[in-house]
Amino acid sequence: MSQFLEISGLCAQIDADGQDKQILRGVDLSIPPGEVHVIMGPNGSGKSTLSYVLAGREEYVVTAGSATFHGQDLLAMEPEERAAAGLFLAFQSPIELPGVNNANFLRTAVNAVRRARGQEELDAVAFLKMAREAAKALSMAPDMLKRNVNVGFSGGEKKRNEVLQMTLLQPTFAILDETDSGLDVDALRIVAEGVNRLRAPTFSALVITHHQKLLDYLVPDRIHVMARGRIILSGGPELARQIDQEGYTKFLAEVA
Amino acid sequence: MPAVTQTREAVEKLGQSSYKWGFETDIEMDMAPKGLNEDIIRLISSRKEEPEWMLEWRLAAYKTWQAMTEPKWAKVTYPPIDYQDAHYYAAPRKKPGPKSLDEVDPELLRTYEKLGIPLHEQAMLAGVEVPEGERMPVAVDAVFDSVSVATTFRKTLEEAGVIFCPISEAVREHPDLVRRYLGTVVPAGDNFYSALNSAVFTDGSFVYVPKGVRCPMELSTYFRINAKNTGQFERTLIVVEEGASVSYLEGCTAPMRDENQLHAAVVELVAMDDASIKYSTVQNWYPGDENGRGGIYNFVTKRGICRGARSKISWTQVETGSAVTWKYPSCILQGEGSVGEFYSVAVTNNRQQADTGTKMIHLGRNTRSTIIAKTISAGHSDSTYRGLVRVQPKASGARNFTQCDSLLIGDQCGAHTVPYIESRNMNARIEHEATTSKISEDQLFYCRQRGLSEEDAVGLIVNGFCRDVLKELPMEFAVEAQKLLQISLEGSVG
Numbered sequence: 234m235s236q237f238l239e240i241s242g243l244c245a246q247i248d249a250d251g252q253d254k255q256i257l258r259g260v261d262l263s264i265p266p267g268e269v270h271v272i273m274g275p276n277g278s279g280k281s282t283l284s285y286v287l288a289g290r291e292e293y294v295v296t297a298g299s300a301t302f303h304g305q306d307l308l309a310m311e312p313e314e315r316a317a318a319g320l321f322l323a324f325q326s327p328i329e330l331p332g333v334n335n336a337n338f339l340r341t342a343v344n345a346v347r348r349a350r351g352q353e354e355l356d357a358v359a360f361l362k363m364a365r366e367a368a369k370a371l372s373m374a375p376d377m378l379k380r381n382v383n384v385g386f387s388g389g390e391k392k393r394n395e396v397l398q399m400t401l402l403q404p405t406f407a408i409l410d411e412t413d414s415g416l417d418v419d420a421l422r423i424v425a426e427g428v429n430r431l432r433a434p435t436f437s438a439l440v441i442t443h444h445q446k447l448l449d450y451l452v453p454d455r456i457h458v459m460a461r462g463r464i465i466l467s468g469g470p471e472l473a474r475q476i477d478q479e480g481y482t483k484f485l486a487e488v489a
Numbered sequence: 490m491p492a493v494t495q496t497r498e499a500v501e502k503l504g505q506s507s508y509k510w511g512f513e514t515d516i517e518m519d520m521a522p523k524g525l526n527e528d529i530i531r532l533i534s535s536r537k538e539e540p541e542w543m544l545e546w547r548l549a550a551y552k553t554w555q556a557m558t559e560p561k562w563a564k565v566t567y568p569p570i571d572y573q574d575a576h577y578y579a580a581p582r583k584k585p586g587p588k589s590l591d592e593v594d595p596e597l598l599r600t601y602e603k604l605g606i607p608l609h610e611q612a613m614l615a616g617v618e619v620p621e622g623e624r625m626p627v628a629v630d631a632v633f634d635s636v637s638v639a640t641t642f643r644k645t646l647e648e649a650g651v652i653f654c655p656i657s658e659a660v661r662e663h664p665d666l667v668r669r670y671l672g673t674v675v676p677a678g679d680n681f682y683s684a685l686n687s688a689v690f691t692d693g694s695f696v697y698v699p700k701g702v703r704c705p706m707e708l709s710t711y712f713r714i715n716a717k718n719t720g721q722f723e724r725t726l727i728v729v730e731e732g733a734s735v736s737y738l739e740g741c742t743a744p745m746r747d748e749n750q751l752h753a754a755v756v757e758l759v760a761m762d763d764a765s766i767k768y769s770t771v772q773n774w775y776p777g778d779e780n781g782r783g784g785i786y787n788f789v790t791k792r793g794i795c796r797g798a799r800s801k802i803s804w805t806q807v808e809t810g811s812a813v814t815w816k817y818p819s820c821i822l823q824g825e826g827s828v829g830e831f832y833s834v835a836v837t838n839n840r841q842q843a844d845t846g847t848k849m850i851h852l853g854r855n856t857r858s859t860i861i862a863k864t865i866s867a868g869h870s871d872s873t874y875r876g877l878v879r880v881q882p883k884a885s886g887a888r889n890f891t892q893c894d895s896l897l898i899g900d901q902c903g904a905h906t907v908p909y910i911e912s913r914n915m916n917a918r919i920e921h922e923a924t925t926s927k928i929s930e931d932q933l934f935y936c937r938q939r940g941l942s943e944e945d946a947v948g949l950i951v952n953g954f955c956r957d958v959l960k961e962l963p964m965e966f967a968v969e970a971q972k973l974l975q976i977s978l979e980g981s982v983g
Contacts, residue, residue: 288934288938289934289937289938290934291930291934292930311937312934312937312938313937313938313940313941313943315938316937316938316939316940317940321938322938324935324938327935328929328931328932328934328935330932330935330936330949330950330953331953331954332952332953332954332955332956332957333950333953333956338936338939338949341941341945341949342936342939342940342941343940345939345940345941345942345945346939346940349940398939402939402940
């Protein structure tokens with residue numbers, strides 16, 4: 234039986250000033266259902282690119298390899314189809330949508346995926362009730378639902394807003410791209426709890442981070458180290474602690 | 490760059506929406522022969538059963554027009570217009586005014602239906618009362634080609650002392666009022682199109698709100714061009730006395746055609762002391778096909794004067810239609826402390842051209858004006874904001890704030906901002922802000938990652954971009970306007 238998420242030999246490039254720049258050079262990764270996996274690695278190793286490619290960002294051209302999700306060819310799907318299938322990407326730098334009311338945006342998104350999943354759409358009242366509860370659980374100020382999407386949000390507010398969206402969209406697979414960066418200890422804990430609430434035998438996550446701190450709260454199943462566009466090393470939770478203490482240099486030297 | 494190309498292609502595809510409301514109603518027409526001369530003007534005047542002074546006014550305007558030439562300064566191009574090759578008068582065959590829905594021509598009702606005029610408003614056309622406690626009533630003065638075939642809610646308005654009727658009727662029944670104000674804000678010789686309109690206008694609305702009266706309902710006119718090659722020359726005059734207020738809604742759609750149709754309306758607003766006029770427009774004339782064939786030429790002169798102290802005139806417009814738009818709703822701020830506002834969304838797609846903006850003329854002390862203009866260009870279209878802020882020597886303490894934002898979709902369109910600022914008073918404060926942006930790949934991808942289709946994402950972002958203007962529209966209109974923006978940019982579904 235195929236894995237929940239199965240990535241094999243994935244290569245991708247981007248057009249940089251008219252030149253093809255290879256970023257992913259053969260990523261192999263499989264994530265079983267119910268597990269939280271972590272990707273660590275030095276800057277520029279391709280972590281964010283991997284998350285964009287999985288979510289369907291069109292600037293990145295897949296040149297080789299495959300990615301399947303629930304046995305489906307993920308790479309053949311439109312970004313919104315991937316979202317409907319249960320994939321969620323928490324952005325490293327959430328995008329501002331001037332003039333677009335946050336609650337309205339969330340409801341439009343939630344109903345779009347509900348429609349695609351064959352579920353009944355939520356009316357404004359039912360949705361607002363759900364959204365307010367979820368926002369409260371993340372210690373978000375109630376007015377954040379009324380403000381424009383990410384406009385004028387602090388770094389921490391933007392990250393919480395990502396977790397709020399994730400909570401409401403009920404994905405089965407979430408990619409968190411440095412969702413912990415720029416958060417103070419309290420915010421970090423709140424965000425981690427938000428992720429933990431989603432944990433279930435049918436929910437998996439891929440967490441990109443530089444810090445051990447988040448992992449203290451999340452308790453991952455597997456740690457992968459990425460460098461130069463490939464996964465060079467995988468291990469248990471102890472690997473993250475080791476990297477936290479010793480840095481990447483040793484591991485990079487080993488594979489060089 | 491594959492992504493950019495794909496997005497552009499996708500958006501271009503979306504842009505080629507067929508005009509959803511392109512249909513034509515088959516009603517017998519009473520039509521004047523083509524061409525324009527004094528005899529045609531006499532014919533119009535006699536069909537309208539106008540008094541002599543009105544005819545003379547028209548003929549004087551015609552003489553003025555003959556000596557004028559079309560303005561060429563706007564950033565629009567179109568083939569020369571043969572003013573002799575159009576009908577200047579068309580009217581549905583005369584019937585007595587409808588007393589009930591049964592009496593209204595069923596063809597006409599079907600047209601209203603296609604236009605999306607809600608059933609109860611159709612009923613209002615026949616004067617059927619809305620039960621107590623229902624929504625805020627809207628009075629509709631439906632202009633079907635050149636003659637108002639139905640006017641509603643006359644009675645409620647009459648009780649409040651408000652006059653709301655076709656201008657031709659006002660000429661006959663309220664000649665003193667019409668004569669006192671007609672052409673005082675937009676003189677016949679103001680420009681080429683206002684002169685033409687003054688000579689041949691066939692219908693439009695007249696509103697008079699007496700002292701101290703808040704008009705009990707929003708007044709609404711649905712415009713519609715329906716006869717082949719019939720230029721439509723609306724004339725609207727709104728006079729609001731001391732301490733009174735009115736909100737007026739104007740919306741229009743037109744059937745699909747190959748020939749170009751000329752539309753040259755004139756709107757005049759007069760606000761006395763402490764009076765307020767809110768004038769909202771949703772304009773959706775046929776814009777032509779994706780290759781620029783057909784479409785309406787919309788050459789409109791709209792101007793209001795804040796004659797009284799602390800009076801206020803607010804223009805809100807959502808312009809999505811017409812092949813060529815030439816339109817500058819303006820405010821003359823004469824009364825001390827008077828306020829002028831202009832909120833505008835202009836959308837152009839395919840081969841549409843729009844040159845639109847406003848003029849704020851500060852004459853009185855402590856006058857204030859606000860201009861918020863949002864321009865969205867897609868396809869091969871070209872859109873220009875052209876605005877004048879002028880502060881005269883006596884307008885001490887005048888203030889203006891202007892914000893012009895342009896949003897580009899694709900890389901074949903153009904957006905231009907041409908602000909004219911003339912201050913003759915050292916005390917005036919004038920601010921101008923302008924931005925130009927594109928819908929970014931980041932924004933589209935973010936929305937799509939959340940499950941929105943590309944169409945919905947574009948709609949959401951565009952509506953967000955226009956929010957500051959849309960929120961100025963009356964509630965019912967705002968919904969219609971949002972839908973229009975979606976349709977204009979994304980293509981109708983099905």
